[in-house]
Amino acid sequence: MTLPNILTYARIAAVPVVVGCIYWQSSMDGPLWLRWVAVAIFIAAAITDFLDGYYARIWNQQSSFGRMLDPIADKLLVASCLLMLASDATINRWTLWAAIVILCREILVSGLRANIWRVCASAFP
Numbered sequence: 001m002t003l004p005n006i007l008t009y010a011r012i013a014a015v016p017v018v019v020g021c022i023y024w025q026s027s028m029d030g031p032l033w034l035r036w037v038a039v040a041i042f043i044a045a046a047i048t049d050f051l052d053g054y055y056a057r058i059w060n061q062q063s064s065f066g067r068m069l070d071p072i073a074d075k076l077l078v079a080s081c082l083l084m085l086a087s088d089a090t091i092n093r094w095t096l097w098a099a100i101v102i103l104c105r106e107i108l109v110s111g112l113r114a115n116i117w118r119v120c121a122s123a124f125p
Contacts, residue, residue: 002056002059002061002063002066003052003055003059003061004051004052004053004055004056004059004061004062004066005052005063005065005066005069007048007049007051007052007055008048008052008066008069008070008073010045010048011045011048011049011052011073011074011077012069012072012073012076014041014042014044014045014077015076015077015080017038017041018038018041018042018045018077018080018081018084019080019081019084021034021035021037021038021041022034022035022038022081022084022085022088023084025038026084026087026088026090027088038081042077042081045077049070049073049074052066052070053070071110071113075106075110078102078106079103079106082099082102082103083103085099086099
């Protein structure tokens with residue numbers, strides 16, 4: 001358990017909190033401050049994304065597990081926020097296409113990275 005991995009876990013734990021805040025604010029006619037709480041948590045998660053990479057490099061605590069989990073945490077947070085904003089029609093019409101492009105890009109990049117690692121692993125045993 002290193003600090004960079006703990007920060008990554010915190011980002012994953014932030015996903016249901018952000019989703020819950022957006023859901024309660026939009027579907028249950030909750031107060032607007034819930035949306036601001038979601039924004040604040042998203043910004044804090046973005047800062048932890050920077051900090052976990054920074055500390056992992058500075059303290060030489062890079063690991064295979066961290067390299068795998070960090071992009072997963074990022075994709076979970078971004079995808080869940082885009083899907084929640086699309087579900088409550090904050091993102092609609094033309095902006096919905098931008099969200100679709102972002103989600104497709106995330107999926108394609110993940111697939112390409114997985115295939116590149118597989119090819120490199122088989123080429124250089």
